[in-house]
Amino acid sequence: MTVRPIVSLLSGPNLNLLGEREPEVYGTDRLDELVEAATRRGEQLGLSIEHVQSNHEGDLVDAVQSARGRTAAIIINPAAYTHSSWALHDALAAYDGHVVELHLSNPAGREPWRSTSVVAPVATATISGLGAAGYPLAVDAVASLLALDRDG
Numbered sequence: 001m002t003v004r005p006i007v008s009l010l011s012g013p014n015l016n017l018l019g020e021r022e023p024e025v026y027g028t029d030r031l032d033e034l035v036e037a038a039t040r041r042g043e044q045l046g047l048s049i050e051h052v053q054s055n056h057e058g059d060l061v062d063a064v065q066s067a068r069g070r071t072a073a074i075i076i077n078p079a080a081y082t083h084s085s086w087a088l089h090d091a092l093a094a095y096d097g098h099v100v101e102l103h104l105s106n107p108a109g110r111e112p113w114r115s116t117s118v119v120a121p122v123a124t125a126t127i128s129g130l131g132a133a134g135y136p137l138a139v140d141a142v143a144s145l146l147a148l149d150r151d152g
């Protein structure tokens, strides 16, 4: 059996409320549906998706640390920690694989405080503003980045 590279999909605070939370901004899909869509795309592309959601900054830092040396990439929707968490920034800076920053909405087009991402400087790529479609697209992005690493 071939061992499939693992991709950590990390979801920050309040994303457990997706489906109920501001559907006009974030859409009507629940988080488990988004994870399912990403997992299915991963299966098609030979990647194994491992998901963690937490409302706690330290838990997300722990999840990034536990991905080190073990997973091929991180896809992270840091939610509000995008705009504030230097701890997450530093944990991601110490991660050895690709990081894809993911948002359902386009934070840059919303309130001014959402325009700053402290995660962006340590991300290889960012996907935002595509709603639920961004989840399988983030997996496509990881597959492309891994293929580039492999084949140039």
Ligand code: DQA
Binding pocket: 013, 014, 015, 077, 078, 079, 080, 081, 082, 102, 103, 104, 105, 106, 107, 114
């Ligand atoms: C979000 C955008 C953030 O600004 C916000 O705090 C979230 C969700 C998004 O997916 O659009 O919780 O990351």
